[in-house]
Amino acid sequence: MDVDLRKLRYFVAVAEESHFGRAAERLHITQPVLSRQIRALEGELGAQLFSRGKQSTELTGAGRQLLEDARPLLASAQALGRRVQRAARGASVFTVGFMPGITVTRAVREFTARHPELDLQVVRTSWDTQVRAVHEGVLDVSFVRLPVDHRGLTLRPVFREPRVAVLPAHHRLAGKQSLGIADLAAERLLQDPDAVPEWRDLPDRRVDGEDAGPVAAFRSVEEKLEHVALSGGVLVLPLSTATYYTRTDVVHVAIDDIGPNEVCVAWSADRNSPLLPEFAEIAAIAVTQG
Known part of the structure; x- marks a missing residue:
């Protein structure tokens, strides 16, 4: 079966927006055209991809599977185009x-x-x-x-290299020679918890009765370090990353019970x-x- 990459792009837009109108605006096409393309894709695949409601559009099981497979396929096609264009320029x-x-x-x-x-x-x-x-x-x-x-x-x-906890210089743990990951259970992690599965899987991550979840808005290491110094949150970083940034208002402490990066x-x-x-x-x- 040949799958039309344009229809896949349309499908991904609807899946990400959960709304045909917003997806059409994003794609700069009309909503009727988009709806026809999605119906055509469903016909080609022999599966319903969306459950359409008045307020929102939700993926079916088949739709979730297609979304998982469509993103890397579209990225691969985009990469192929870049490499061909680069070769055409003789670069x-x-x-x-x-x-x-x-x-x-x-x-x-x-x-x-x-x-x-x-x-x-x-x-x-x-x-x-x-x-x-x-x-x-x-x-x-x-x-x-x-x-x-x-x-x-x-x-x-x-x-491979060790991982360390990055803390404000005035933090209660800042003067320790080393610590365990459980020592950070009560701290606010300023990074994606999937990057630190040992912290993510701790049984009790709470501060004053409230879940100490991660702050997802911080992307760069520089941003995260600023917030460590300002708000008292913590990071778990590879040693070379922690030492790459020299600051007097944050410190790093070895974590002795988690594996290396x-x-x-x-x-x-x-x-x-x-x-x-x-x-x-x-x-x-x-x-x-x-």
């Missing part, structure tokens, strides 16, 4: 992504020495973009910090260029030697 660019605290200089220099015909570029990423930029074709490879969604990726382990080189699983595993091998060796 031999190899782009490497890296997270804060990860030094890629040695690996990039070694790879450049082997492939002087390539224009090597490095791009700083974040927790939110480290994987998405690979799927979208913005990056050829990316140094990613686990955990990440492995679907559609090939991962090559590179190194693992860094991998990631690339799109649907690409078979030999340059990708070659770079990953060089990166692993460079870290071992460095």
Whole structure:
């Protein structure tokens, strides 16, 4: 069965907006046209994708499955377009992504020495973009910090490092040599809890009777550190990330009962260029030697 990518884009818009009118505005088409395209897609797939109500539009079980599969498929198609356009311009660019605290200089220099015909570029990423930029074709490879969604990726382990708690300098735990993750149960975590599953799974994360949930609006490490200093929240970061930012109003303390952070080189699983595993091998060796 051939699936029309345009219809998939329309479907994803409706699924994300939960409303045909808002999705039509987002796509710059009329609502009747959008409704016809979704009905046509449902006919092609032989499944109802939405439960349509007066107030909202909800995904069916088939719709939820399609949404899960459609996003990486659309990202892959977008990435393919970028790579073809780049090749058409005669540009031999190899782009490497890296997270804060990860030094890629040695690996990039070694790879450049082997492939002087390539224009090597490095791009700083974040927790939110480290994987998405690979799927979208913005990056050829990316140094990613686990955990990440492995679907559609090939991962090559590179190194592991301890994780630390980042606290305000005046915090009651700031003077300790080390602490346990349970010591942070009463603290407000200023990051995605999926990045710290050990904290997320603690049985009792409460402050004054209220759930101490994460503050999802903070994206960059710099923003989070500002709020650690201002509001007294905490972060759990890899040691190299914590030491990358030098501040006098925050400190970091070792956590002695959680595993290290693992860094991998990631690339799109649907690409078979030999340059990708070659770079990953060089990166692993460079870290071992460095």
